[in-house]
Amino acid sequence: MPYGPHAADDRARMLGSIGVSSVDALFDDIPGPLRASPLRLDPPEPELELSARLAGLAARNRVDLASFLGAGAYRHWTPAAVDQLLLRGEWYTAYTPYQPEVSQGTLQSIYEYQSLLAALTGLDVVSASHYDGGAATAEAALMACRATRRDRILVSRGVHPHYRQTLATYALGPGLEVEEVPLVADGPAGGTTDLEALERRLADRDRPVAGVVAAQPNILGALEPMGEIGRLAHAAGALFVAVVEPVSLAVLAPPGEYGADIAAGEGQPLGIPLGYGGPYLGIVACTDALVRQIPGRLVGMTTDLDGRRAFVMTMRAREQDIRRERAASNICTNQALLALAASIYLATIGPHGLRDVAAAGAARAAELEAALAGAGAARIGTAAYLNEFVVRVPNAPAVHDRLLEGGILAGIPTARLLPDEPALADGLLVCATELTTPDEIARFATALRAELAVAPGVAPQTRGAP
């Protein structure tokens, strides 16, 4: 056993102290017929061999591509200090801070995380973390149902498909009715939530809505009329759940400014590696009025016996270990280390730096749009965007695959990401960040031009044509 602590006679000493002759005697209470068949696994590998195996597997992934892929997970530069600090064993091998006297590091860092995300979202209360953007969105919707005692949710199709799917699964247990609100097909509001369709769905007095869920930016990268969506929701007595991307909150109006009651989102862009989907960081935030409904842990400031300032998990009666079957959520283990990573990222990059990250992405995205349009792939829609948008490319999935062979990850075909949006069958959802280089943009444009020129009978597209 690679990490076993025992010297030669330690086990014998322990057996003697217990009063049994072998460790098998300690398993006598497993009924004979139920004892396990022999465990069949590959032989154990010492570190030298195992490290070669792991390196070999990692090498089979291709991470050397010029990537324009976003769609809910984003490439950003993580300052070196973040991971160096995260590698301290006092952070990552610590347990949940149930004994606050020996956990002030973890507790203060969570309080600071709550404060940092409150500043970014403009909302009062932030939980200590949820699993990811999808589960956060689902539980935010459940919160809205509990708070309003209604059981119908309207979710814009501009919300990430994985989040909508997760919401649908979480809705099964409580039997919630989840209805999707379509996007406007074309015109100046093309690619954003159809407000008339939303209003019609809100108007049904027999089926009152608990919450309206919309994302900013949305899955197509478009900026939504969040203030208006919130007004419509509130007019019908529903709560407004905003799904947010944290880097964008450095420059875009945050949920607290446009009247959202609850915010949910994915914190991965804040210094967390892409890592093939996780571990990520679910963000849940809300107004003071909803604090008793928020799932997950909360850390508060208090004092100790001697008057020292200190931090402690608080309002614990909401949680599963106390409320059991009446708990709002079953969440126990969360994503604490990732919340720490996000905090260190924000502390290191600073408010101006975060704004620069968002602005650099916007600048590169504008360059990308121009380059791709010049190559014959115009943007679909004219709504404002920050750093992600869709371009029209005939046979997009096939083009995408061929560009991949040339070392370019040309975003993701919308036909694959959003198969239930047939109007987007010929789209590539592409994204730029501060890591995107002019060289990569030029390579992408050149390769795309070659692809589009080869397709017979295709005339160069003009900007904004449907």
Next chain:
Amino acid sequence: MVPADLRYTKEHEWVAIVGELATVGITQYAADQLGDVVFVELPAVGRTLEQFATFGVVESVKAVSDLFAPLTGEVVETNDALSGEPELVNSDPFAKGWMVKLRLADPAQADRLLDAAAYEQLTAEG
């Protein structure tokens, strides 16, 4: 000794009845078991409570407990002081820590409650 002029439930609520009005709270015993009370969730004025059904929740730092209505009646007043000072439930549960006032549907239901002696016996068995 608990106040002799009150009636009690097995779930440690007390009730003071004056005609068709009743004031309800929880006993010191219950408050001690809970520890420091941090929040009390009370029903809205106008709601009708059924005898022995739950009508609210008391939260302490480490525990949660349902509140059970000792009698059937309509809530006519709730103790707003508890939202700012939930600790009144610990320090003065029989007076300042009162929770709801009811207009009783049937004061005779009090026959189903414990008197002070019976309640003392219940908590002694603890």
Next chain:
Amino acid sequence: MSVVGERLQPTLFERSRPGRGGGKIPHPPADALDRIPADARRATPAALPELAEPEVVRHYVNLSQLNYAVDTGFYPLGSCTMKYNPKLNEWAARLPGFAGLHPLAPDATAQGTLQLLFELEAMLAEISGMDAVTLQPAAGAQGELTGILVIRAYHRSRGDLERTEVLIPDSSHGTNPATASMAGFHTITIPSAPDGGVDLDAFRAALGPRTAAIMITNPSTLGLFEHRIGELLEATHAAGALAYMDGANLNAILGRFKPGEAGFDVMHFNTHKTFSTPHGGGGPGAGPVGVRAHLVPFLPSPRVLRADDGRYRLEAWGERPDSIGRMRSFVGSTGVLVRAYAYLRAHGAAGLREVSDDAVLAANYLRVRVAAALDVPFDRPCKHEFVASAAALKHRTGVRTLDIAKRLIDKGFHPPTIYFPLTVEEAMLIEPTETESIETLDAFADALIEIAHEAETDPELVTGAPHDAPVRRLDEATAARQPNLRWRGMTGAETPCPD
């Protein structure tokens, strides 16, 4: 409130000064945001602190030193399995090939990770005696919800719509009934028998046509193997219900008991318990779920599949119509799963069996030694953890389990789990794990014996503990009554952005 303790740290916000820090990336062009409509822009800058990198580093290094951790000392938290977190696993998860892979990367570019996930599923299936595994859930509780939703889908697929109840022992972890509620079920709580196991008569009486599932932790939260498990499973299936096993205590039975083989239909694993992935101050973990064949159609989507030519791919959305859908975005907490994979490969079958052998050995050794300090209600061999009780000590001296826990801090140990399970008065649940030396176990037992003695001779030493920690006991009542959940000292006007 001033910061009085010498080792405590001001918050980031108090250290913030305008103009400090930054400079990590080049400034973008000044007009980069001009095309964003004004009504979509922030009106006031985010009130984030400004610190120079050296200050940030000192802040987080100093804070970290206020923490107790597995890397600093013994952590006998029952039900948490605080074993050593191997450093090779940290190295592996950070390999650029793993860390830099986008979750929507085309399958052809993700073959290494897909292969790792596929092999990990197979290893977990073998360990648990299940037929298939999903790695999607982000935590044990999410695994529970996955498993119970799978059971729900199974019954509904057979037109069995009346099964609305889940039977759960009173000793269960709070997540079990919370999960049942989230999945739309009513919890029926089954009492424990005097020997600590599930009361079989009460269990049989509660089983019926309305039972969808039972949720059993085995070994139980008392650290005892449920030796009537055969009868429980038989009765469950005879009633048409399914059996869910909470795998939190799997560290006790690796290589000795395979839940799927024994008759459980579904179970979850906690990689951050049994398989050494770090607790991280509260997370992340991962909660893979294993199922028997009849439940495979309902597993969350996407599954990781392997074609005949050996290429791996992710299932397409909708490819398996009976799936319960998604529990979260993307495929799973892959970085955590890489660590679990490395752990399993490092151990192999013999190594894992030795893990359980040594975990059970250490727990029993400690049980015998601790009996000199506290009552041990179940006087027979335990599995990987055991319950002690300070009830008698409390009646004699007034010193409670809480006080003993805080005094252990002064002795240099993290307290065990306290006041859980709910079925034992003044409970202390102790789980040493297999990675602790006999010297550490002896030192811990000695400390408990010392404290028990202090309780008799100098109780205030114990009730006033801790005396030697960075902070003393906290005012949790005020923290809950008047919650202060975020720093309010900054408005954002301190850091005007040079737009």
